[in-house]
Amino acid sequence: MLDSTDLKILDQLSKNSRITMKELGDYVHLTGQAAAARVVKLEDQGIIEGYTINVNQVKMGYLVHAFITIFTKNTNHQPYLEFVKGEKEWVINNYKISGNGCYLLECQFPSHERLDDFLVELNQWANYQLSIVIHPHKV
Amino acid sequence: MLDSTDLKILDQLSKNSRITMKELGDYVHLTGQAAAARVVKLEDQGIIEGYTINVNQVKMGYLVHAFITIFTKNTNHQPYLEFVKGEKEWVINNYKISGNGCYLLECQFPSHERLDDFLVELNQWANYQLSIVIHPHKV
């Protein structure tokens, strides 16, 4: 399905999605047009889902990054899920999980005060276990 | 520091980082040249850290997404950290955390068999608590 050229293209676009198709072509020994055609195919296959940027969240004022393990208070998760839906400003991901807890909620906040405000609200709908990220260490 | 035009630019690039500077300029009522200059400034400020793609990990064969809370076996974390460094194929992020556990390890695997292989190795250096993602629900 995917050959080594496709994998190189994905690798290169992961590192710099604004590269020109000509440069991308040079990298995989194809013309820009051929590289562009492969990229369109990867998009059509749904392998490339989108093009985005990495933003420095600390410089954007989000100093606190937290993972919160959620234990909903009753079997109906809807109140919790509605709460999360209304907190898009802070919530990065809400993973439904099996294991310890029902959800793993990834959030970011400008301060511990804001985190505390959030936890007070959250506690209406769920119990939780808080983990604050000290250092990201991306791999 | 950042005005509303900068925020619109970041928002637009987050949605599609391959947009032309001309289109981006149209969106914020500037010429392509002025928009490009703003983008360069955002890069220089370190607010835009990079341009990347979203890849469908399931279509790439990574069917299992897991968060593993790590409790290192002794106070020296180095053996665990060395292990993680050698497992780049599976590890997405290794967050150092305060709270429950020492690290939160985000991983992906093609199968539960591969996950099991990983856990057996991991268990040489750390105890762990496993959470498998059932549904991502990005916000």
Place this chain on the structure above:
DNA sequence: TTAAATCCTTTCATTCTTAAAGTAAAAACA
């Protein structure tokens, strides 16, 4: 063996980018 499909290149018109010069408004300074 022929027909169709796939994947690539070449060509060329169109569009985008980049650099330079110029303008206007705001900020810094005497």
Place this chain on the structure above:
DNA sequence: TGTTTTTACTTTAAGAATGAAAGGATTTAA
């Protein structure tokens, strides 16, 4: 207060990249 500097933008124009079309080579299917 008046002058200079800086900042942010536009316009212009050359150079580079893109996208569409035509064509060739190789593989797949009939």
